[in-house]
Amino acid sequence: MQGKLQQVYRVSKELGQNSLLTGSFRLSKLPRLGSLVVSTEADLTVTFEFTTDEYRHPSIKGHIDTELLVECQRCLEPMVYPIDLDFHLLIDATEEDVESFQIDTVLTDEGYLDVFEVIEDELILALPLISLHEDPACNKHWQPSSNEEVVVEKNNPFAVLQTLKDK
Numbered sequence: 001m002q003g004k005l006q007q008v009y010r011v012s013k014e015l016g017q018n019s020l021l022t023g024s025f026r027l028s029k030l031p032r033l034g035s036l037v038v039s040t041e042a043d044l045t046v047t048f049e050f051t052t053d054e055y056r057h058p059s060i061k062g063h064i065d066t067e068l069l070v071e072c073q074r075c076l077e078p079m080v081y082p083i084d085l086d087f088h089l090l091i092d093a094t095e096e097d098v099e100s101f102q103i104d105t106v107l108t109d110e111g112y113l114d115v116f117e118v119i120e121d122e123l124i125l126a127l128p129l130i131s132l133h134e135d136p137a138c139n140k141h142w143q144p145s146s147n148e149e150v151v152v153e154k155n156n157p158f159a160v161l162q163t164l165k166d167k
């Protein structure tokens, strides 16, 4: 069964229906991500299902396709960062479950899951910590030096995201 994309799902209902959900929406619907990219004028396509198959535990499994526009930290010009990402997360799992299945969990609000928030978290975690054009000469004024790493680290707007991973 194929359904149209909505933002919030009642997990118990979707598990029973074995729905495969798919849809597209603008990146601008994801405000936290929006503050980390140069533009939110792109579309995101997502396909996902609610399933208990693999872990004998409710989970959400899907795929995200989009192109994020991030700032190259060498020349400060935008660069395209393609996202082609599979995700699979338990739903409302305990710490013991997360440990024994070795995958992360998302938490519902009394059985309701905000899928946009799940997608947004996945995208934020997928962002490169340091974005650089493939061409090392994209900035003619760039002077590579031994403390290059330190300089890049200081200007890295995504550094805060590392703390998200520990949450």
Ligand SMILES: [Zn+2]
Binding pocket: 072, 073, 074, 075, 076, 077, 132, 133, 138, 139
């Ligand atoms: Zn560049």
